[in-house]
Amino acid sequence: MxxxxxxxxxxxxxxxxxxxxxxxxxxxxxxxxxxxxxDKGIENVVVGQVKNIRKHEKADRLLIVDVDIGEDIIQVITGATNFAEGDYVPVALVGAKLPGDIYIEKTNFRGIDSYGMLCSLEELGYEDNVISKEHREGIFVLDKKYPPGSDINDILGLYxxxxxxxxxxxxxxxxxxxxxxxxxxxxxDKKLRLPEIKVDNEVDDINNFVESIEIDYDLCNRYYTKVIKDVTIRESPLWLQIRLMEAGVRPINNIVDITNYVMLEFGQPLHAFDLDKLKQKRIVVRRARDGEKIVTLDGVKRDLNSSNLVITDGKEPVAIAGVMGGLDSEITDDTTTVLLESANFNGRSVRLTSKEHNLRSEASSRLEKDLDLNLCEIAAERVCQLVEQIGAGIVVKGTIDVYKSIPRERKIYLRPEKANDLLGTDLTIDDMMDYLQRLELTPTLKDGRLEVIIPTYRSDLNIEEDLIEEIGRIHGFHNIPIKPLVGTLTRGEKPYDKIVEDRADEILRGLGLNQVMTYSFISPRAYDRIRIKPDSKLRDYIELINPLGEDYSVMRTTLIPNMMDLLARNYNYGVKECYAYEIGNIFIPKELPIRQLPIERRTLSIGMYGDVDFYDIKEVVQILFDRLGIVGLEYIREQDDRTFHPNRTASLILKGEEIGIVGEVHGDVMDNYDIGSRVYIAQLNFDKMVEESNLDRRYKPLPKYPGIARDIAVVVDEDVLVGELEKIIWKNSQGLIEKVELFDIYVGDQVEEGKKSVAFSIFYRSSDRTLKDEEVNVIQQAIVEDLEKQLGAVLRA
Amino acid sequence: MREKLKRIRKEAMSNIEGLDNLDSLEDLRIKYMGKKGELTLALREMGKIPKEERPIIGALANEIRQQIEGELSRAKARLMDEMKRKRMEREKIDISISKNTRKLGHQHPLLHTIKELEDLFISMGFTVVDGPEVETVQYNFDALNSPENHPSRDFSDTFYITEDILLRTHTSPVQIRAMKQIKPPLRIISAGRTFRFDDVDDTHSPMFHQLEGLVIDKKVTMANLMHTIDVFIKELFGEDMKTRFRPHHFPFTEPSAEVDVSCFECKGEGCTHCNGTGWSMELLGCGMVHPKVLENCGIDSEEYSGFAFGMGIDRITMVRHGIDDIRLLFENDNRFLEQF
Known part of the structure; x- marks a missing residue:
């Protein structure tokens, strides 16, 4: 404001x-x-009185004007015509400075010298939105006599x-x-001096002008009416216009300006109807009928519905209540009788209606709040007073005032010790009473408590704590000496899942991945882009009723679309390699449509493109599991997930349960995102990982005995996974194998078509003795036999 | 014989001294000490000398052998040393070249801020808790004493899933969850995602982040709240940072305040960034928990009091790092992320 x-x-x-x-x-x-x-930076602009106007003989459109600027009379040439001899106008003298770095010099128009410029409001730097219609064009003619030569800055209040x-x-x-x-x-801590409101002369009787006022008590709390007759519509006096312009409101005419002035002054919006334009001399405040229409003051025809409250003349809407008046009943130059409305409507209704019609105004923004009903009367009477004061019309005797009930002053009790307890202060009762009195609240000390009378305009004060806040803020929060917390709690904690997440962050960053963060809502079309089947459970997503747009309309059930988006964005920006991970929630409904909160599952996604392949991302996953102490992760070939390459993807299985997926993204998906580089993605159930993690580390004694290294090379069908071979090797280890390392895979002339040779280096060691060759031989033999039996492997010579 | 030995010694010493590589050294060793070496052969002739001279000659021969061996091993050490030095001389590299093969991932600046704040509050005795992103109207608004007619409840402000379920608009519902679950005294903080119906521009995002704090105990005061905030701001932004508590209004606290800190640009002098006020506005909202909120959670407001505070982490992150566009936080452009 x-x-x-x-x-x-x-x-x-x-x-x-x-x-x-x-x-x-x-x-x-x-x-x-x-x-x-x-201050608009205006210099050397003064009030001048127009003394003489004559035509420029060599230029039709120009006038030569003599202006009295106090100590001198100067000659000025102007193109404007909206003024007369005797008028007072702003004159920019030679050497004057105007807004926009304009400097006035002596000029010559077709042989005649001009020693200055007559100014419009625009030239004086006023914004379009506060310049009245009258002053939009032409010279700004002042409303009355001012001493010629006066600084225009003083006249317009620009200091x-x-x-x-x-x-x-x-x-x-x-x-x-x-x-x-x-x-x-x-x-x-100063004295308040509010204007005394009184109207000196009231004539006639309002009932001769208005038949009746009826209101919808649900949506209208009070409708207070006055009538003003013998109105002369003209421009308001300059002081009034200046006040409005300073507050950002455009002057219109004397009646409308007064209602706006009083709204700014007391906070109560008012509306003036041209009484003669009402088809019946009555006011009915009701809900609009569906299909009813109104043309509002801004000239826009608006469709109304039954959630809109309207003011009608008993026949048709003449205003949208609290939002905007109708064009048909607006105050015009011909208006002679005014019906003044000072009303209070249901705030929620005003708010929703103004929003619906995109018509937020100074009036609606006030009426949508909890305004004091007593203001209706005060504001209407103040308008009448000003109407009388500036001679805009004659106030008609009587009011029509309709309401159900009007709130009265109420009492709240305050315990001074409670105030000090909550604020942490040592204020005396006198201090507190002083602060409350300064706010026009009336405290009385009764049995150690303060009984405080609350004026009706303070609708925000309802409980003891509200008063404590009043005391606190007038005392000044900054004057409260700060004190450290005391109490029983001293140690803060982080829950285990957060600790695991922090650890995962460190590990993944250590592996060179950047931490990213994306929106929780995605586009439903993303599911098509990552090739999710129409009947997939992943498409059981929760939809927003009022999304910002389709792109942000469903709660994600997978992090992959976000990951693809950001990889694609980086790819487009020419980033050569991008390794990223996100730990975020996916939202799994318990039923659709949902009636209870969904499951929010913490999920990890990893995305990589650049100088990497499947084995790089798999290694990232494996290291993460190892370092989080999760054992027993298995990789199963996954050929059915449509987002991924059918031959370069693995499901991740932990304790027989699927915990995620890792693989190369399907070529079609890469095309859908316009990425020209192979992309690798993993997605993991992080909640499950937390559950299975073990961050405790116990020391195992370092090996005391030497070990034995042996190689083993077998020929198997090409389809056999190395992992399967390794599993069998480990199965036969008898606890004596320390490490199995793949060191060669060979396909070619040396082996049969459709076969491959796989070679491992196995390191044997016992924790309690030096191993003998014979023991190792037995295990080696068992491994070879088992490999042959299970997988048809043949020992390679 | 004696002369012969002495001659061998003289010659050997001179040869060894002249050695310039390890191969020749081995040759010399063989030449004198090998199976057919001169010294070996000379010793074999011991039988030919008179018996009484043998011990003397023998002693001499041994002495000479030890001398040659000693000299050889010294020469070896010298040669090895020289070789090492020469090799390192040859191995001169251009140390200005970078290989750029090691990578350390970057932490997202916003999540980094959250983690720092969490650690800070943990050290002040707060426990970290979490709340869901999808919340009930009950917890997000009703239990927090938000008026039924409050504009923040509108479709144009809040994302709804059903009439009763929404995307939380602030982290404050975590307060309700904590108070219902944990008996006072309690000190918790909770950071996370929040959502409001805001179109994306350089200062708005439909998803943003807040951090919420709550303390409930007997005799908790506004003075305690102010102290806690003061400590936190100084930790985060530095000791010379000033804070200002400005009375404000929130439905769930009474009294309520907003906290301003010295303008980050001008440090309080007044500049265009702070409209000449010297203050960076609305860093944080806080207040004493409203008695209705306490009662809504089954806590006796006569016995217990408490304070709550909440702040926008996106803004704090942006201010700390001089980021001028909130969209950068969610676009995950590598060129942005790798600056942190």
Missing amino acids: LLPLEWLKKYVEIDEDSRTLADKLTLTGSHVEAIISL DEVIELEITPNRPDCLSVVGMAREAAAAL
């Missing part, structure tokens, strides 16, 4: 400079986001400042100059 400081200073005495004021407001809870200087505030949603009362004046008075 924009708060002009000159306006604020009318209601509370402020001697502090703006920076000090901003700090004090911020530290008491009204967050000042910026201090905006209105003033505005502060921009962040108002929290619980304090709609602060969305107003008056509300902020209360805060400033409390923060600075």
Whole structure:
């Protein structure tokens, strides 16, 4: 919210400079986001009175104007025509500086000298959105007499400042100059002087103008009505326009400007209808009928529905309640009688309707909050007062005011010791009472407790803690001496699964993989891109009702699409090799559509491309398992997973249960992601890995006895896996084999077609004796026989 | 005989001294000490000399043998030493060349920040807990005292899966889970993914990260909260970092505050980054746990009090590393990741 400081200073005495004021407001809870200087850098622009206007004989479109600038009368040439002799206008003198680095010099228009320039508001640096229609074109003609030669900066208040505030949603009362004046008075410990509202002259009777007001009590809390007659629509006085422009609101005409002024001043939005344009002289506030339409003030035709609350004249909608008025009943130059609405609607309804029609305004942003119902009356009367004050019309006697109930002041009890306990302070009861009084709350000490009367506009204060906060913030949180926690707990812990995850991070990074992080939601089309079958369980994903777009619309049941995305992105960026891993959740519904929270399974994905092959990624997996103390991982050839290469992929089996997959990505999948390099991916159930991990390490004595190395080479069918051979070797080890290493695979002339020769180096060692050749021979023999029996292996000579 | 031996000695010594390689050394050894070596042959002739001279000549011969052997082994050592030196002389390399074959993976800067924060809070006595990304409306809003009409509940702010199930919009539901599971006193923190209906731009992401902290005990005060935050900020950003507690509003705390720290750019002088205020805004939200929230979790608000705080980790990470676009955190561009 924009708060002009000159306006604020009318209601509370402020001697502090703006920076000090901003700090004090911020530290008491009204967050000042910026201090905006209105200074537009204008120099040497003064008020001038137009004395004489005559035509330029050599240029049709130019006028020669004599302007009285106080000490002198100067001649100025202008192209504008919207002014008359006697008018007061801004004159940029020779040597003047205007916004946008414009400097005024003496110029010559077809033989006639011009000693300055008459200025428009735009030329004076005003933004389009606050310039009224009247002043969009032509010279800015001032509203009344000003001494010629006066600095225009003074006239327009350009030496003033505005502060921009962040108002929290619980304090709609602060969305107003008056509300902020209360805060400033409390923060600075100054007296508040609010305007006295009174209308001197009321005539006639409202019932002669309005037949009835009926409201939907569900969605309308109060509808307070006044009528103003004999209205003369014209431009508002400059002081009023300046206030509006400073607050970022465009001046329209005197009646509308006053309603906006009062909204900014008291925080209560108001609306003025042209009473003569209402088809019936009554107001009915009801839900719109489906299919009803209204053309709003911005000229847009809008389709209404039954969730929208509308103001009608008993026949058709004339405004969307709290959001925007209708074009048909708007105040125009011809308006003579005004029906003034000062109402309070259901906040949720206003919020949803303004959102639905994309019409957030100063009015809707206030009415969607919990405004005080008493404001309706105050604001309407204030409008009437101003109407009278600037002579915009005559206020009609009487009001029509419809409501179900109006809140009254309430009481909250506060235990001073509780306040000190919660804040950690040693404030006295007097301190506390002082802070509360500064906020216009009324405390009385009764039996050691404070009974505090809460004004109705403080809807945010409901319980004792709320008052403790008020005391705390006026005292200043920054004035509370900080104290370390005491208590029973001293030792922090990390759960085991986090410890394992940290360990896994270290291992994987140590292996040269970068840690990555991707979104939890993916596109359902990703499942096609990684070739998941239509009936696969992986497609039992949870969908968002309101995703940002299809790309982020389902909760992932696999990390592979994210991994492919990022590998593809890096590939496109020309990154030559990319090794990455992510540990993240996949979301497995317990039923679809879900009625309970899904299983969130921690999952590890590894992705690699570059100078690597299947064995590199497999090694990464194996080292990870080894170092996490997970034993017994088996690799089974996997030919049915459509994401992967049918002949270069393995399922990972632990204790008979599938725990993941590792392999080369299927060629079609690589094409789908436009990656021109072979990609290797592994995906693992990390929850299961945590369960099976063992980070305890026990020392085993180092070998005391020498070992014996033996080689063994066998010829087997080409399809036989080395792993199968190794398994049989280990099976026959009798606990004496320390290491089995594959050192050669040979296919070629030396062996039969369809066969391969596989050679291992086996290292034997016993922990309690020196092995004898004969013992080893027996095992070697057993291995060869078993290999032959199980796999048809023939010992190679 | 004596002369012969002395001559052999003289000649051998001079030959050994002139040695320049190991092969010749072996030749010399054979020449004198081998089976047909001169000294060996000379000794075989011992029988020919008179008996009484034999011990003297024998002693002399032994002495000469030891001398030659000694000289040979010294020469060997000298030659080996020379060879080693020459080899190393030849092995001069260009030490400016890099091989670039070893790789150490990089930690994601955001996850690095989380880990650092977790470790920091663990050292302050907090225990790390986890919560689900998919949450109930009950835990995400209702139990946290969020008004039913609060805009944050709208479809335009929160991702919903059903009417009652959503993607958590903050880590605060972990507070509820912790309070329902653990009897006070408790001190926990929880970091994780959070989601809000924000279109992607350089400062917004529909997925982001928060870290939440909660302390419940008897007689926990605002002063304790402020101390905890102060310690944490100083640890994270340095001792000279100032903090400012600014009263604010959250439905689940009362009193509530936002914490600003000295502007990271100007260190408090006032600059364009901080709108001239000298403060970096809204680093963290915190407050004393609202009595309704305590009651919602079955904790007696007259007996216990507590504080909670939450912060956006993405922003902290960006500020620490000078990252100007949040999208970089989720794109996983190697050229970005490998800077950390």
